[in-house]
Amino acid sequence: MEEKWIDHNTCFDWYSKLEEENLVLSFKGEFNHELVKAILVLTEQYKVDKVGPSRIFGVIVECLQNICKHGALVENEKKMRSGIVLIGKQNNEFLIGAGNFVYNDKVEVLKSRYDMVNEMDEDGLRQLQHGILVNSSLSEDGNAGIGIIYMARKTEGKMKYCFQKIDKKVTFFSLQLAVKF
């Protein structure tokens, strides 16, 4: 083991940084369904009695399951769906940041979906969602972008996202959402 991979100051710096950003929960590592369940259990303790649980936890679930379903397998020592999630709470908003790798050949489709959905108003989103609901089958993987529509409908303002190309194979996709409660 390398000497001093993290010292006490680093630990406190990280803590202070998270505190400054009003983060209530952060995780970096492998994403799978068990993790999604655990994160939900942890976030549910932050009471959201003004709007009830469906909006905020619905969006968090969507963000996390997106990474599980569409994240690229990162080729380091073990193949895994690696990513990061940051959940903050300030004033009357939950802030959710999620980041994961996607394969370069999926970027165009993903970006155009987000771009399209982000341009639409509530009426358009509702109609699009209902159209997909009525015409898709239960088994269709990811329900053809319905998760993105769902997030857009619950997000305050527009969704913020960014694609950073890492290498020939993968791009880092980061998404920021603010959800009022």
Added chain:
Amino acid sequence: MENYFKEGDADVPMFDFNIKSGKMIIRGRSFPEDTVEVYLPVLDWIDVYITIPADLTLVQFELDYFNSSTYKAILNILLKFEKLMGSDKKVRVEWFYHERDIDMKEVGEEFEGLVDIPFSFRIKQVNA
């Protein structure tokens, strides 16, 4: 035919479907890893049930929150029960929501608009 009962979990709601009383309860959270695995047996059960339905079928949704693929599952459940409309048996939906959870109420109203079954909306008692 037997009643359909499945305990809920952190990510899967409880299903309590009773043939004799006609009461179908879905309660909890729904964001399973595999939506088909959870909901296909429910849909298959309903296919048989609607051939021998109770006089009144009351479908009660008491969900805290759910993911986007559960939307499709709920719609499919409703479309199955909708087949009872126009027969001599009755079917109704009761949609529960926490008092301040207007989003959940609105989701119910959207489903109401997508199927031809009478809905009523009920405020869910919050557990202490």
